[in-house]
Amino acid sequence: MGSDMKVLALYSTKGGVGKTTAAVNLAWEASRDFRVLLWDLDPQGAATFLLNVKPKLKGGVEALVGGKNSSISAAIRHTGFDHIDVLPADDSYRELDLVLDHAKNSTGRIRAALDIVGRDYDVVILDCPPGSSLVAENAILASDLVVMPLVPSPLSVRALEQVEEIVRASDSKPPLLAFLSMVDRRKAIHRDSVIAIPRSHSGVTNIVVPGTVVIERMGIERRPVGVYAPNTAASLAYSDLWVRIQSVIKAKQRKSKS
Ligand SMILES: Nc1ncnc2c1ncn2[C@@H]1O[C@H](COP(=O)(O)OP(=O)(O)OP(=O)(O)O)[C@@H](O)[C@H]1O
Ligand SMILES: [Mg+2]
Incomplete structure (x- = not known):
């Protein structure tokens, strides 16, 4: 990866x-070679919780994205993991869409806040809340790549088409990389989807994250899977995914140069 900061949503x-789950595990994969910031954009604060960081922000999210001077550097916390820092979410993130809506350049606030820390990190991972919102628009506009988990079902293909449409409608149109997640090979629909969806949709990789108790345990362990269960199918899937992500970003760089 080049010298400048790369952003994944x-x-x-x-x-x-x-x-x-993917945000935290990809952060850990990336942290073996790079300085990583994970920005938790969800008021539920699940990424903050999983990395064992206190969900507290002085001045709330408005101080980060609302005005001219962002206090993002002061809000960043170290985690217990080398080279992984977190920008934690607290309850104030419930108002994030409103805060963005009232701000100037309302779709570019996350990008602007990240510009301030561009020298301190190589990789930034944005953990977005679900739904389509100004938060999502901001995250897409700030990112070099959108990464999307897909649980095998007809509804998730619909979600994929929605996200493809949202990305296409954005000014920056970053590439989209989707992967199958929570796959249970005992279910016929899952086995079929693993083959059919990557075939019919070019942005879907054949990397599959299995549905497993190893991953469910993250909520108790509060550590990335690669830390407490290395060399399991689950941790290897995220490490393959990280390799794939880097090659998509490199291909995008080559394309923009030529
Ligand atoms: N591969 C997996 N196998 C088993 N359980 C999983 C797997 N991936 C995620 N889970 C569990 O499913 C639940 C939802 O996962 P996660 O929080 O990562 O989803 P999310 O898309 O971020 O949800 P939200 O939309 O609420 O932010 C969590 O309890 C998590 O532990
Ligand atoms: Mg989440």
């Missing part, structure tokens, strides 16, 4: 599909 219009 973990995003889907659908809730509960594995965005936060």
